[in-house]
Each structure stands twice: as structure tokens, then as C-alpha cells.
Amino acid sequence: MQNESQQPIRGQAPFTHPVVIAGAGPAGLTAAYQLMKAGDPVTVFESDQVVGGISRTVERDGWRFDIGGHRFFTKVPQVEALWHEILPDEDFLLRPRQSRIFYDNKYYDYPLKASNALRNLGVLEAVLCVLSYFKAKAFPPKDQTNYENWLVARFGWRLYRRFFETYTEKVWGVPVKEMPADWAAQRVKGLSLGNAIINALKPNRKQTSITSLIEEFQYPKYGPGMMWEAAAAKVEAGGGTVEFGQRVVEVTAEDGELVSVTVRAKDGSERTVPAEAFISTMPMRELVEALRPAPPLSILQSGLDLHYRDFLTVALVVPGQAAFPDNWIYIHSAEVEVGRIQNFGSWSPYMVKDGKTCLGLEYFVFEGDHLWNSTDEALIAQATAELGKLGLVDPDRVERGFVVRVPKAYPYYDGEYKDNVARIEEYLSKHCRGVHLVGRNGMHKYNNQDHSMLTAMLTVENLHGAHHDIWAVNVEEEYHEQSGRPPANQGTGRDAPILPKRPIES
Numbered sequence: 001m002q003n004e005s006q007q008p009i010r011g012q013a014p015f016t017h018p019v020v021i022a023g024a025g026p027a028g029l030t031a032a033y034q035l036m037k038a039g040d041p042v043t044v045f046e047s048d049q050v051v052g053g054i055s056r057t058v059e060r061d062g063w064r065f066d067i068g069g070h071r072f073f074t075k076v077p078q079v080e081a082l083w084h085e086i087l088p089d090e091d092f093l094l095r096p097r098q099s100r101i102f103y104d105n106k107y108y109d110y111p112l113k114a115s116n117a118l119r120n121l122g123v124l125e126a127v128l129c130v131l132s133y134f135k136a137k138a139f140p141p142k143d144q145t146n147y148e149n150w151l152v153a154r155f156g157w158r159l160y161r162r163f164f165e166t167y168t169e170k171v172w173g174v175p176v177k178e179m180p181a182d183w184a185a186q187r188v189k190g191l192s193l194g195n196a197i198i199n200a201l202k203p204n205r206k207q208t209s210i211t212s213l214i215e216e217f218q219y220p221k222y223g224p225g226m227m228w229e230a231a232a233a234k235v236e237a238g239g240g241t242v243e244f245g246q247r248v249v250e251v252t253a254e255d256g257e258l259v260s261v262t263v264r265a266k267d268g269s270e271r272t273v274p275a276e277a278f279i280s281t282m283p284m285r286e287l288v289e290a291l292r293p294a295p296p297l298s299i300l301q302s303g304l305d306l307h308y309r310d311f312l313t314v315a316l317v318v319p320g321q322a323a324f325p326d327n328w329i330y331i332h333s334a335e336v337e338v339g340r341i342q343n344f345g346s347w348s349p350y351m352v353k354d355g356k357t358c359l360g361l362e363y364f365v366f367e368g369d370h371l372w373n374s375t376d377e378a379l380i381a382q383a384t385a386e387l388g389k390l391g392l393v394d395p396d397r398v399e400r401g402f403v404v405r406v407p408k409a410y411p412y413y414d415g416e417y418k419d420n421v422a423r424i425e426e427y428l429s430k431h432c433r434g435v436h437l438v439g440r441n442g443m444h445k446y447n448n449q450d451h452s453m454l455t456a457m458l459t460v461e462n463l464h465g466a467h468h469d470i471w472a473v474n475v476e477e478e479y480h481e482q483s484g485r486p487p488a489n490q491g492t493g494r495d496a497p498i499l500p501k502r503p504i505e506s
Contacts, residue, residue: 097217
């Protein structure tokens with residue numbers, strides 16, 4: 001009996017030319033894999049030299065590290081089935097989630113554990129936090145339209161400052177009080193002080209009903225890139241093509257219908273391929289700039305008005321016994337710039353070398369800021385010093401370091417992004433039919449890896465006669481909690497934060 005991901009796609013559409021896909025990340029390769037299984041010709045163009053996008057696994061001198069930390073956990077059954085179709089079961093590890101919050105030189109278990117929290121807070125501070133909570137419940141901030149006051153009304157000032165303020169500002173680069181609260185109900189849905197305390201006191205702490213609190217997950221033993229390396233190999237074995245170092249620079253339509261895609265190689269050479277269908281995971285801003293003929297100024301302006309949060313990891317090799325047992329630690333300290341620290345040996349022992357581990361210090365940045373423009377040597381020195389300042393690892397025990405920069409890692413969601421995305425999507429539907437947007441950057445949407453995969457799977461079904469609304473993926477929690485495929489008017493669990501507007505970049 002076939003599982004849902006292995007069911008043949010009905011109503012196969014005949015393609016004269018290969019379906020062109022921009023990007024070999026989770027969404028692009030999922031689409032390619034599904035098309036290959038349906039017997040469709042497919043060509044994937046990837047501007048980088050590796051597959052996986054932000055879900056790739058970087059390898060340097062035999063060390064492997066994840067970009068951001070990717071737990072393989074989903075409530076979408078067809079995505080779960082596809083993971084195990086691409087990789088055999090023996091390539092997955094079941095890993096415990098171990099994570100803590102660093103605040104005021106103490107480490108708090110997350111999910112919260114009552115004994116640990118009370119020991120760190122002390123009786124007096126614990127009482128003050130509870131009193132602060134009840135005060136906020138009795139006298140909540142009048143204006144709860146911003147994220148700060150929304151959180152304070154539900155947790156109190158003292159817990160807000162300990163467990164929300166600093167880390168949130170590091171991730172998004174703006175003060176929490178400037179972030180509208182539209183996103184807040186989605187981001188912490190199901191997670192309240194009461195729920196956290198009940199969860200902390202439960203004797204059986206394994207639970208998956210609140211995604212923020214899951215305590216174990218699957219993980220490919222050589223990192224998430226292993227999944228996408230296998231997917232690319234299967235696509236090529238099935239007759240598809242995956243080409244590296246090829247950036248899509250033109251997407252051409254005639255009479256409103258897609259006719260070709262032009263790619264540029266690293267050496268500057270270009271070639272144009274005919275196309276009836278183009279699946280784009282490239283940043284939406286770049287897609288708008290590539291449209292031919294050029295769209296009206298208003299659409300170009302909407303593309304330029306989409307922004308991104310960039311990301312860099314400094315990976316430091318240390319002796320295994322010098323590291324911590326966590327998968328990651330959230331750094332709620334304004335004294336350092338690092339936002340989160342991974343221990344890749346705790347994700348998988350296959351990613352590190354005997355007796356050693358590799359720590360990934362994550363910095364959330366804007367391309368062109370002081371961290372992004374720092375030399376690798378300066379970043380390694382800063383990360384090493386911050387490990388010492390946090391009391392995690394003696395800087396003298398750091399043996400070597402590597403730096404990975406990831407531009408446009410996360411779409412930035414200001415108050416106008418939804419209108420900009422809607423205008424662009426409407427323009428494409430009328431003037432460049434045959435272009436399909438999937439994935440996080442492709443849709444400029446707040447998607448996890450599994451959400452991105454689902455948009456690709458549904459898009460391939462649409463190419464074969466279905467009528468799924470992929471924009472409904474990841475809107476409401478009920479989408480994940482339905483059995484089977486969810487209805488089109490529901491979503492999968494979270495909406496984007498709405499952030500202060502950034503100036504249009506030239």
C-alpha cells in the first residue's frame with residue numbers, strides 16, 4: 001500500500017519543454033522530485049554550488065554544520081511521508097530536544113522546568129514574577145497593539161524582560177515595542193504562563209501539541225543537507241537535471257504567457273531555455289527585477305519594497321568535554337551580539353569528529369551592517385570572546401573557526417509586505433501566466449521547511465489539474481491538526497511578525 005506522498009499524480013499535464021525551477025532548496029527540490037515521479041521533464045537551476053538553501057549542511061574540512069538548526073518535526077502527514085520516501089529510516093536519528101535560555105548569567109531550561117526556574121530565580125524573584133504577572137492581568141497595558149504590551153499583558157513585565165525582549169530584538173533587529181501585535185497571537189499560540197507552568201510540572205513531559213515545546217524530533221544523521229542531496233540525486237536518476245552556478249536573470253512572457261527563462265553562469269555567460277511552467281523559490285524581489293518585459297513602475301516598486309533579514313554563523317571547534325549538552329542555547333543577554341548557539345555534536349554525532357565538537361554562534365544581521373562587513377578573522381575572534389564572556393567555553397580551548405554568510409535568509413515582514421506581495425502575485429497571474437511561487441522566499445511568507453515543501457507539493461498537483469490555494473498554507477493552527485489534507489481556507493500554524501518599515505534599497 002502506498003503512503004500519501006507516493007500516490008501517483010492524476011491528470012498529468014503534457015509539457016513540451018522541461019518545467020524550470022529556480023532554487024534547489026526544500027521547496028524547489030520537492031517540486032522537482034514530485035514532477036519527476038509524475039514523469040514530467042524538469043530542470044533545476046541553483047545559483048549556489050550546493051543544494052538545500054538555508055536547509056543545507058555546510059561542510060568544512062570534514063566538519064558539518066546546520067544553518068539555523070532544522071528540527072524534522074511536522075503535523076503534515078504527506079510531508080512526513082515524503083521525508084521517509086527520500087531518505088531511508090536508518091538515516092534518521094530520533095534526537096531529544098535540549099535547549100536553554102541564557103539570562104543574567106544563568107541558564108533556564110526550555111521548555112521550563114519548575115525546579116530549574118525556581119532555583120535560578122530564587123524564591124524572592126519567583127514571587128516578584130508571579131506578582132508582576134497578576135498585576136499585569138489586573139491592570140494590563142491599555143494599548144496592546146504593539147508586541148511588547150501584548151506580551152506584558154500575558155506574562156507581566158518581569159518575565160517579558162527575562163524571556164522575550166532581548167532575543168526578539170536580536171532576531172528582527174528592531175525594538176519589540178515597535179513591532180505591531182498582529183503576529184503575537186500566532187507566534188505564541190497555546191503558550192501562556194499557565195500552560196508553561198503546567199507543562200513544567202507534568203511528570204510525563206513528552207508532548208507535541210504546542211510546537212514551541214516539542215521535546216524530541218527526527219534529524220538526518222549527516223544534517224538536513226543529506227535530505228536534499230538525496231532528493232537531487234533521485235531527481236537526476238529519474239531523468240531530471242540539477243545545474244549549479246546558474247542564476248535566473250530573465251523570465252520572459254509574451255501575450256501574458258511564460259515563454260522562456262534566461263540563466264547566467266558564474267563566468268557571465270547566459271543562455272535562454274523555453275519554458276511553459278516556471279516554479280520560483282528565488283527571492284520575490286529578484287523575480288520582479290527579472291521579469292521581461294519589465295513590469296510597471298508600481299510593481300517594480302513593490303519588489304524593491306520587499307526586504308530581508310540576513311544571517312551568519314561562526315562555527316568554532318572545541319574539545320567535546322568543553323561544550324554543553326544542548327542542541328542550542330538562546331542568548332537573552334544584551335552584553336553580546338550572538339543570538340543563539342548550536343552544539344552540532346548534540347544534533348548528531350556524525351557531524352563532528354571524535355573527541356571534538358563544533359559550536360555554531362548565530363548572528364542575525366542586515367547585509368552591509370558592521371557584522372556582515374567584518375572579516376572572517378574578526379568574526380571568529382568576536383565569537384570566541386563571546387563564548388568566554390558567557391561562561392560557556394574558555395576561549396583558549398577554541399581550536400579553529402569557520403564563517404558562513406547567508407544573504408536573504410529570512411524575509412522581513414513590515415506593515416506593507418502583504419500588500420506588496422498581493423500586487424506582485426496578481427500581476428503575475430495576469431501578465432506572466434505559468435509562473436508559480438513556492439517556498440519561504442518565493443512567496444515572501446513565514447514558512448517552515450515543512451510548509452515550504454507543502455506549497456511545492458500542492459503546486460505540482462495544480463500543474464496536473466488540481467486547484468489548491470497554496471497561499472492558504474500556514475495560516476491557522478487547525479491546518480496541521482486536521483486529518484488528511486486540510487481545507488483550502490485554513491492554514492498551518494503561524495503568521496508573520498509585522499515589523500517597522502525599512503527604507504527602499506537602491
